[in-house]
Amino acid sequence: MTTVPTTQPTATSAPWLQNNNLLGFFFMLPAAVFLVCFLTYPLGLGVWLGFTDTRIGRDGVFIGLENYVFLAGDKVFWLAVFNTLFYTLIASILKFALGLWLALLLNENLPCKSFFRAIVLLPWVVPTVLSALAFWWIFDSQFSIISWSLMQLGLIDAPINFLGDPTNARMSVIAANVWRGIPFVAISLLAGLQTIPASLQEAASLDGATNWQRFRYVTLPMLTPIIAVVMTFSVLFTFTDFQLIYVLTKGGPVNATHLMATLSFQRGIPGGQLGEGAAIAVAMIPFLLGAIMFSFFGLQRRKWQQGGQD
């Protein structure tokens, strides 16, 4: 967020300024009503539900930390926490590396540049559930096109059991998530790359910098603020991912791909244990806050990166 004080409306003495608070209040009202009713209140209610034993169709009573005590001793829950962290970590690293690479490629002088840029964003535009269905078919245990191609090439003898084996299943869902996440990272970073003045690159290369040095000491530092924001978004959305897992594996095999979001859904809605589901969802909040704090304080943009004095 830029906190540069823009030029204030000049006339502090103008009569229309006096009722600004009232005007602001009325203009904010529609958005505020929606957000308070359907965002702030549910957030609080979720925390409260986590302390109750509410089931579907029955109001719960306050049971203190019982849900959390139960979860602390629940192996499936800890497996889901581990899976979520593993999934977020690997997928985010891959998305960042591949997305940055793609952004650098798109920043070159390509023929039909805007066409490529448009095509690249496509996986991100299509509904996740629907592209995940395509991946389900691609990862089919018998008729997978990947298995078939590899078998034709003579690399493997039997079809790969993509979603039936714990390790394979984890890798498969990560691959599908990375596929969907690359465009967002690439296009956002491309926008950042385009703001780096070409003169900096030229100056560096006149001073004898190699390609790698130009990337490492010019491009990367200039790009850091945008990388921080993009990766915060990417990590948050990966951490709370639900759709992909729900379509591809529903958490299986033997809970190997259960994320906290899918476990929360499974316990809360089909399982009917709203209180326990809410507790699992609440358990995600510290991780999310941690990620936000980390990017806010750790990776804040510096003035010199925007052309100002330090």
Next chain:
Amino acid sequence: MTSTTKIQPDVLTDNAEGMSYLNRLPRRMVTLYLPMAVFVFVLLFPFYWMAITAIKPNAQLTDYNNYSPFWVVSPTLDHIKYLLFETSYPGWLWNTMLVAVCSTFLSLAASVFGAYAIERVRFTGARPVGLMIFLAYLVPPSILFIPLAFIVFKLGMYDTKLALIFTYPTFLIPFCTWLLMGYFRSIPFELEESALVDGATRWQILIRIILPLAVPGLISAGIFAFTLSWNEFIYALTFIQSSENKTVPVGVLTELVRGDVFEWGSLMAGALFGSLPVVILYSFFVDYYVSSMTGAVKE
């Protein structure tokens, strides 16, 4: 050492501009075109696979020995006909459209006022409110759906499209407001001031001056919000029970996937047709998409 002697003759005829001398063709082939081709292939292949499966006759779908899986002989429209005439698919499409359009309009309307108030009316506490809007954007649906289901049930909206129309703005309003704040910020104060001098009210300024100037921003926010609500899944899955109220992603997943026999043809046709509306919209407004996506990130 040898390379310098080789380059010598070039120097006289060198008409390369800037740093392009670093990019000779063979080098570009390896470092640029090849990885780019791999990226494009990987990113597009699932769509190709989706489309080709949707028009393959069932016999060819699983028979990789007699037919090449990458191509289709005598394509069929059976899967698409089945989808359109023997399932509730058209209804789901309609529901998705209705919910997406309504929630987009609701969110845009609320966001225009909100963003204008935060950015230009400058009431006391406008900045903290702006920051809170941004934080609201970071609250993911997967931690809200259980309490929201509880609320939706208490309000008697369970299993209605209204439940979706009212809950989608929770992630649309923060996004649209944040985006529009950026657009409003770029409109010069002088325009507003001269309108004020001419005796315009705040309302007139917003309607007659700010909104016409912010049309690109409104389009960006609108199509992006439409796409987000078209793609939404977890709320629709949780709040909707009956087949006639389902949206496309939920309907395809819960009703076209039955038992162990997967009808891949109609499933892929469903995925294809469910993606088409957003893809068509996207193809017309690519630049708006890019600007809204990067706009939200850049601030």
